[in-house]
Amino acid sequence: MADGKIRVLMSKPGIDGHWRGGIVISRALRDAGMELIFGGFQNVEQCVESAIQEDVDVIGLSIHSGAHFAYVKRLLDLIEEKGLTDQFMLLVGGVIPARDFSELKKMGVANVYGPGTMTKDVVEFIKENIKK
Amino acid sequence: MRREYDIDLLIRKFKEKDKIALARLISIIENHPEKASDIFKNFNHIKHDSYIIGITGSPGVGKSTLTGAIAKRLLKEGKSIGVISVDPTSPFSGGAFLGDRVRMTEVSLDPNIFIRSLASRGYRGGISRAVLDITLLYEAFGMDFIIIETVGVGQSEFEIYNLAYTIIVVMVPGYGDAIQMQKAGIIEIGDIYDVNKKDLGGADIAAHIDMMLDDSTFQGGWRPPIVQTNSITGDGVDELIENIWDHKEHIELSDLLSEKKKIRFAYKIKELLYYKIDIVLESLINQDELNHITTKALENKFQIYDLVHDLFSDVKFERKSKS
Ligand SMILES: Nc1nc2c(ncn2[C@@H]2O[C@H](COP(=O)(O)OP(=O)(O)O)[C@@H](O)[C@H]2O)c(=O)[nH]1
Ligand SMILES: [Mg+2]
Numbered sequence: 001m002a003d004g005k006i007r008v009l010m011s012k013p014g015i016d017g018h019w020r021g022g023i024v025i026s027r028a029l030r031d032a033g034m035e036l037i038f039g040g041f042q043n044v045e046q047c048v049e050s051a052i053q054e055d056v057d058v059i060g061l062s063i064h065s066g067a068h069f070a071y072v073k074r075l076l077d078l079i080e081e082k083g084l085t086d087q088f089m090l091l092v093g094g095v096i097p098a099r100d101f102s103e104l105k106k107m108g109v110a111n112v113y114g115p116g117t118m119t120k121d122v123v124e125f126i127k128e129n130i131k132k
Numbered sequence: 133m134r135r136e137y138d139i140d141l142l143i144r145k146f147k148e149k150d151k152i153a154l155a156r157l158i159s160i161i162e163n164h165p166e167k168a169s170d171i172f173k174n175f176n177h178i179k180h181d182s183y184i185i186g187i188t189g190s191p192g193v194g195k196s197t198l199t200g201a202i203a204k205r206l207l208k209e210g211k212s213i214g215v216i217s218v219d220p221t222s223p224f225s226g227g228a229f230l231g232d233r234v235r236m237t238e239v240s241l242d243p244n245i246f247i248r249s250l251a252s253r254g255y256r257g258g259i260s261r262a263v264l265d266i267t268l269l270y271e272a273f274g275m276d277f278i279i280i281e282t283v284g285v286g287q288s289e290f291e292i293y294n295l296a297y298t299i300i301v302v303m304v305p306g307y308g309d310a311i312q313m314q315k316a317g318i319i320e321i322g323d324i325y326d327v328n329k330k331d332l333g334g335a336d337i338a339a340h341i342d343m344m345l346d347d348s349t350f351q352g353g354w355r356p357p358i359v360q361t362n363s364i365t366g367d368g369v370d371e372l373i374e375n376i377w378d379h380k381e382h383i384e385l386s387d388l389l390s391e392k393k394k395i396r397f398a399y400k401i402k403e404l405l406y407y408k409i410d411i412v413l414e415s416l417i418n419q420d421e422l423n424h425i426t427t428k429a430l431e432n433k434f435q436i437y438d439l440v441h442d443l444f445s446d447v448k449f450e451r452k453s454k455s
Contacts, residue, residue: 004162005226005227005251006157006254017233026229027229029227030222030225030227030228031222031224031227032224032225032227033225033226033227034227034229035221035228035230035249035251036225036228036229036230037230037233037249038229038230038231038233038234039233039234039237040234040237040369041237042237044236045241046240049240049241050233050240052151052152052155053151053155053157053246053247053248054155054233054248054249055155072384082152092450095198
């Protein structure tokens with residue numbers, strides 16, 4: 001067993017409604033051979049601490065509150081504060097308007113998935129960009 | 133994107149109690165067992181022992197929630213805790229859905245706790261091979277307590293038996309679980325039995341376990357107590373912890389603890405030997421030969437013993453004499 005598995009933290013900021021999208025993606029990632037750590041509802045600190053302790057490659061955020069800019073900014077700030085800039089691939093999914101995608105990517109989000117995302121696209125994106 | 137880990141730098145940070153370094157050393161040990169000795173040789177001077185608690189039981193009985201509830205109380209007493217939660221790897225995809233940490237969110241930001249979820253990854257024996265190595269890392273880190281959570285079905289409980297000093301078997305109201313546990317031999321390994329989800333009843337099942345225990349003989353003079361908890365509200369958890377202290381004291385005073393420590397390492401040493409033999413075997417017998425005898429076995433299935441035996445006929449194991 002020489003090579004590691006891709007580890008992904010699935011996290012949901014605040015208690016902002018349904019989980020289905022996050023769970024569907026989580027299952028798809030597991031079925032694609034990844035180790036999925038289900039974080040559930042977490043604040044920024046809990047999310048970053050989980051990502052650190054679980055040593056994940058990917059942080060997936062499932063956001064339905066509309067507060068994606070504020071949350072992503074605080075998350076990236078905290079990651080920077082810990083000296084971990086660029087150590088995690090950050091993916092954001094949920095009800096994100098398409099017009100916000102490019103701004104999120106500029107902030108440092110690797111990819112954004114709006115409603116109607118195919119799970120296989122997420123799987124492919126992660127596998128292409130994280131070599132393990 | 134691929135992170136490179138520099139072991140020397142990580143060790144330096146680890147010694148400063150840096151959790152990022154601890155997390156990464158765990159990953160290295162999990163993915164590259166051959167690097168374990170490079171890591172552990174830095175800890176030769178460390179004498180610290182952690183007390184290891186095992187929590188086992190069927191999926192969904194509340195092991196992770198209970199781990200969080202126990203941790204919350206130990207943290208309040210100023211103790212440091214390393215948690216290892218093992219969940220099964222899917223044999224089909226090789227992936228895993230690790231849903232333990234989500235039950236421990238309340239304690240997850242305490243500076244004195246570190247929680248790691250581990251997939252079983254199909255290593256020999258069920259539980260992840262890495263578990264003992266992670267307990268060693270936690271001990272080097274200076275944790276007062278280590279809590280290992282594993283699903284108690286099939287083989288895994290035997291390994292928890294080899295790793296932990298106090299084992300808590302968790303059940304829920306309803307006889308099905310108890311009978312299943314008895315079949316799987318789990319009823320014999322508990323030092324403490326906890327009927328969780330007290331809010332849903334369970335007095336009857338507690339009495340049932342009590343009866344089953346009446347029929348057992350106990351090694352070392354410890355009669356496992358039975359407690360009932362609600363791990364969500366914390367009701368009964370103090371009593372459970374009292375029982376952990378009692379058992380800890382019992383095995384310390386009766387010297388069973390040193391016996392258990394011996395088992396822990398004997399088990400690991402055996403595992404390391406098997407690991408070495410695996411490597412030797414792979415170098416001696418190649419995939420083509422294996423494919424060849426598999427094809428032959430398809431032609432005559434009653435030959436399989438002879439085929440394997442023949443494969444070994446020109447393999448000679450011997451020890452170099454040490455002079
Ligand atoms: N009613 C009730 N539910 C509980 C209790 N403890 C845990 N649960 C719930 O049982 C489910 C499984 O809990 P979890 O800790 O993940 O179980 P595990 O699979 O054994 O680790 C979760 O929905 C918990 O909230 C309890 O004492 N009472
Ligand atoms: Mg669990």
